[in-house]
Amino acid sequence: MSVFLQQVVNGISLGSTYAVFAMGCTLIFGVLNIVNMAQGAFFMGGAYFGLEAARLGLPAPLALLVALVGGGVLGVLAELVIFRTLRVRGGHRWMGLVASLALARMMVGIAQEIFGTQVQRYPASTLLDTAWDIDGVRIQLLQIVILVVSIVLMALLALTLQRSSTGRAIRTVAYSEDVARIVGVPVGRTILTTFFLAGGLAGAAGMLLGNLFNVVSPFMGEQMLVKGLTVIILGGLGNVPGAVAGGFLLGLVEVFSVAYVSSSFRDAIGFGLIFLILLVKPTGLFSRFEERRA
Amino acid sequence: MLEVRNLKAGYGAVDVLEGISLSVPTGACVCLIGANGAGKTTTLSAICGLVPASSGEIVLEDKEISRLAVDTIVRRGVSLVPEGRRVVANMSVEDNLLVGAYTRRDDQVGADIEAVYQRFGRLRERRKQYAGSMSGGEQQMLAIGRALMARPKLLLLDEPSMGLAPQIVNDIFRTIREINETGTTVLLVEQNAKKALSVATYGYVLETGRISFEGSASDLLKSAQIAEAYLGALS
Numbered sequence: 380m381s382v383f384l385q386q387v388v389n390g391i392s393l394g395s396t397y398a399v400f401a402m403g404c405t406l407i408f409g410v411l412n413i414v415n416m417a418q419g420a421f422f423m424g425g426a427y428f429g430l431e432a433a434r435l436g437l438p439a440p441l442a443l444l445v446a447l448v449g450g451g452v453l454g455v456l457a458e459l460v461i462f463r464t465l466r467v468r469g470g471h472r473w474m475g476l477v478a479s480l481a482l483a484r485m486m487v488g489i490a491q492e493i494f495g496t497q498v499q500r501y502p503a504s505t506l507l508d509t510a511w512d513i514d515g516v517r518i519q520l521l522q523i524v525i526l527v528v529s530i531v532l533m534a535l536l537a538l539t540l541q542r543s544s545t546g547r548a549i550r551t552v553a554y555s556e557d558v559a560r561i562v563g564v565p566v567g568r569t570i571l572t573t574f575f576l577a578g579g580l581a582g583a584a585g586m587l588l589g590n591l592f593n594v595v596s597p598f599m600g601e602q603m604l605v606k607g608l609t610v611i612i613l614g615g616l617g618n619v620p621g622a623v624a625g626g627f628l629l630g631l632v633e634v635f636s637v638a639y640v641s642s643s644f645r646d647a648i649g650f651g652l653i654f655l656i657l658l659v660k661p662t663g664l665f666s667r668f669e670e671r672r673a
Numbered sequence: 674m675l676e677v678r679n680l681k682a683g684y685g686a687v688d689v690l691e692g693i694s695l696s697v698p699t700g701a702c703v704c705l706i707g708a709n710g711a712g713k714t715t716t717l718s719a720i721c722g723l724v725p726a727s728s729g730e731i732v733l734e735d736k737e738i739s740r741l742a743v744d745t746i747v748r749r750g751v752s753l754v755p756e757g758r759r760v761v762a763n764m765s766v767e768d769n770l771l772v773g774a775y776t777r778r779d780d781q782v783g784a785d786i787e788a789v790y791q792r793f794g795r796l797r798e799r800r801k802q803y804a805g806s807m808s809g810g811e812q813q814m815l816a817i818g819r820a821l822m823a824r825p826k827l828l829l830l831d832e833p834s835m836g837l838a839p840q841i842v843n844d845i846f847r848t849i850r851e852i853n854e855t856g857t858t859v860l861l862v863e864q865n866a867k868k869a870l871s872v873a874t875y876g877y878v879l880e881t882g883r884i885s886f887e888g889s890a891s892d893l894l895k896s897a898q899i900a901e902a903y904l905g906a907l908s
Contacts, residue, residue, distance in 0.1 A: 547764070547772040554761045560723060561755055563747030563776035563823060 381515035386638045387631070392522035394630020395529035396588040400603060401610035401622040402536055403580030406573055408608070409617025410553040414476040417457050418581055419604030420483040425450035425582025426589035426599060427490060433501050443528065443586050450582015454574035457482060462574075463567065483600065490597035499595045525587050532583060533623055536576065540619065549573050553617070609653050615663035624665065629653070674699040674827055674858045675720070680729035680739075682719040688727055689715040691882040697827065702849070702859040704869040704890075707879035713862040714756055716879070717829045720860075721753045722746045733827070748776045750826035754833060758816040762805025766796055769804050769815055773822030782822070789818035792848065810841035817848065827858045834865045846872050870894050 400422055407415045428449030432442035461478045464470075509520040540546035548569045552559040556566050588603075589595045610629050614621025629649060636648035656664060675697040683689035689712045697703045707713050718724040720731055722743040731739040738746055752773075760769050770789055774782045790797035793814040799807060804815055813833055820828060830849065834842040842865070850872045853859045863869035870876055870890040878886040878893070886896070 544771070544775060547768050548775055550764055550768075551761050551772050554763060555759065557723065558755075558759045558761060560743040561721070561747075561753050561759070562773050562819065563744040564772070565742070565744045 382638060384514075384516045386634045388516060388518055388522060390631035390634035391627060392525050392591060392630075393588075393634060394627035395526045396584050396591060396626075397606060397610055397630050398623040398626025399529045399532050399580050399587065400584035400607050401614070401626045402533060402619055403577035403584070404607040405611040405614070405617055405619060405622040406549075406577040406580075409611055409622075410549065411570060411573055412553070413462055414472060414479070415457065415462070415577075416476055416480040416604065417453075417483040417486065418577065418607060419600030419602075420486040421450045421453045421457075421578045421581035421600070422585040422588075422603045423490060423595075423597060423600030424453050424486060425585030426595045427494060427499075427585075428582060429586030429589065430499060430501060430595050433504075439507075439590075443583060446586035447579040447583040450585065451575040451579035453486075453582070454576075454578020455571055457578070458571055458574040463570075483604075487597050487600070494595075494597065496597060500593050501590060501595070521590060525591055528583075528587060532580065536580065537619060539576070545569070545572055609650065613653055613656060613663055615665045618663070618665055621663060621665035625663075628664075674701075674734060675860065676730070676732040677716075677720065678730040678732070680716070680719060680726055680731060682715060682724050682726045682729075684715075684724065689882055690719065692729065693879070693882070693884050695877050695884065695887075697858055697860050699858055700853075700856065701875060702853040702861065702873045704861040704863060704866075704873035704876045705879055706863055706866040706869055706876060706893075709864070710881075711879040712882045713879055714831055717753060717831050717860070717862055720746075721751050721829060723753075744776065747823055750824070751829065752820035752823045752825035752827075753829045754813075754816045754820045754831060756831040756835065758809070758812045760804040760812050760815045760819065762803060764804060765801055766804055766807070766815055767800040769819050770796075770822050773819035776823055785822055785824070789821060792851075793818055810837050810844070813837060813841075813845055814848075817845075817852075821852070821857075825857060827860065828852065830859065830861045832862060832864060834863060834868060842868065867894075 404418055407413050407418060425446040429442045429446035432445035433439065437445065457479060461482060462475055465475050465478065507520040507524060511518050540549060548559065548564045549572070551562065551564055552566055552569045559566050559569065585599070589599070606629060610625035611622050613628065614623070614625035632652055633645050633649045637645050640648060677693060677695045679692045679694055681688045681690055681692050693716065695703070695705070705713050705716060715724055719726050722738070722741055726739040729739070730737055733749055733751065738749060761772065764772070767786070770786050771782070774785065795811050796814055796818060799811065804812060807815065817833070833845050833849065837845065846868055849859060849861065853872070861869055861873055870893055873890050876888065876890055876893045877884050886893070888896070
């Protein structure tokens with residue numbers, strides 16, 4: 380029983396970081412309908428931004444803010460340099476895919492050059508090493524903090540989308556750019572804001588996951604991109620609550636397959652299960668909420 | 674309010690509008706009638722900046738606006754009720770109204786939403802519902818309400834009667850008259866020429882990108898030529 384509970388605790392804290400990352404992905408892929416393969420690189424960038432900030436002596440909350448803003452700025456740059464340019468020039472969406480893939484590879488290369496290929500670790504002062512042992516289940520303070528921070532980020536995004544003027548503008552642009560223009564929404568600026576939010580979520584997720592395992596590497600973003608894509612398809616494309624649920628689900632499945640089967644089977648089981656779910660329900664688990672498009 | 678002079682505009686290399694001129698005086702309700710494909714929608718799209726003008730002038734309150742971005746034109750006081758209503762189907766009625774007020778930063782937005790609900794009681798009943806779940810007539814009310822939320826000086830309406838039952842069409846046209854009577858200038862595009870001329874005081878007839886005829890609503894209604902071309906099938 381305690382093994383089971385332990386995996387629930389581990390799976391939820393891991394899943395919360397997936398959920399934060401997946402929310403960013405669903406904003407870009409699902410809401411804006413843009414294929415951005417650099418989303419994983421923003422995740423990796425955020426982890427390094429947070430790492431460098433922590434090494435400069437910034438307390439963890441400020442380092443997280445640096446990771447978030449840093450990821451957001453990367454998102455804004457990707458939109459300005461790649462996606463907007465291609466839109467203005469009438470590029471096919473596959474070109475955005477290839478260009479952002481190139482950007483991601485460049486960023487991995489730059490990170491290798493600056494930080495080396497070796498795995499880096501956060502300074503001991505940033506990490507919370509308090510832990511409790513309750514009936515054989517070990518709960519780290521860090522896990523709880525990560526879960527709380529993730530929930531706060533998710534709630535902030537949900538509130539922004541549902542209740543703010545900017546959120547309504549984003550939803551209107553997602554529905555139809557022409558309709559957005561008609562009501563006076565500046566479409567370009569709204570897309571830019573969305574890229575900032577999505578990049579920020581990726582960057583914050585990078586720092587959170589980097590903290591959870593205390594591992595930062597130039598290659599951490601590539602796996603994450605695949606997971607993010609999986610989660611948003613699983614949750615129903617463009618569906619924010621679906622992305623959150625999908626993130627937690629993937630975290631739990633991974634952790635359980637490591638505990639009960641074998642760590643080498645983690646991806647085979649995790650992705651195998653998702654494959655099965657999609658075969659049964661091709662529109663994603665939460666297609667009930669699937670939004671109609673113009 | 675609005676002066677369009679020798680406007681040419683279209684999509685890509687071909688101009689749909691081959692030089693049209695029209696005038697909408699402050700406080701007036703002017704209509705633009707014509708067959709499918711004559712360029713009515715293109716005219717409205719060019720006025721609000723959705724389609725670039727290739728030549729000519731669009732002057733709003735003595736200022737040239739034909740090179741401005743759409744959101745700037747909305748801020749200057751021009752709102753469009755587009756053809757086919759185009760409400761955001763997956764957003765609530767109230768959110769649709771709120772996004773209509775996107776360009777505003779004043780504190781009267783709540784009061785204006787209340788005013789829209791006063792005008793269209795059905796929208797109040799359905800305020801939490803997805804806009805896409807409503808009937809065509811209700812969506813048309815929402816599209817008009819959304820445009821009013823920007824507090825326009827000039828309201829552009831594109832085929833507001835399209836696809837609606839006759840009773841609903843009457844309601845919509847009564848609303849358009851009320852909006853005009855409370856001081857909003859209106860430019861109305863319609864295929865239903867008879868209806869359009871019942872609320873408008875002046876009308877233009879558009880034929881394949883050119884104004885072929887213009888005059889007061891009563892002149893247009895009397896004109897045998899118009900009657901034959903546009904009213905015959907409907908009367």
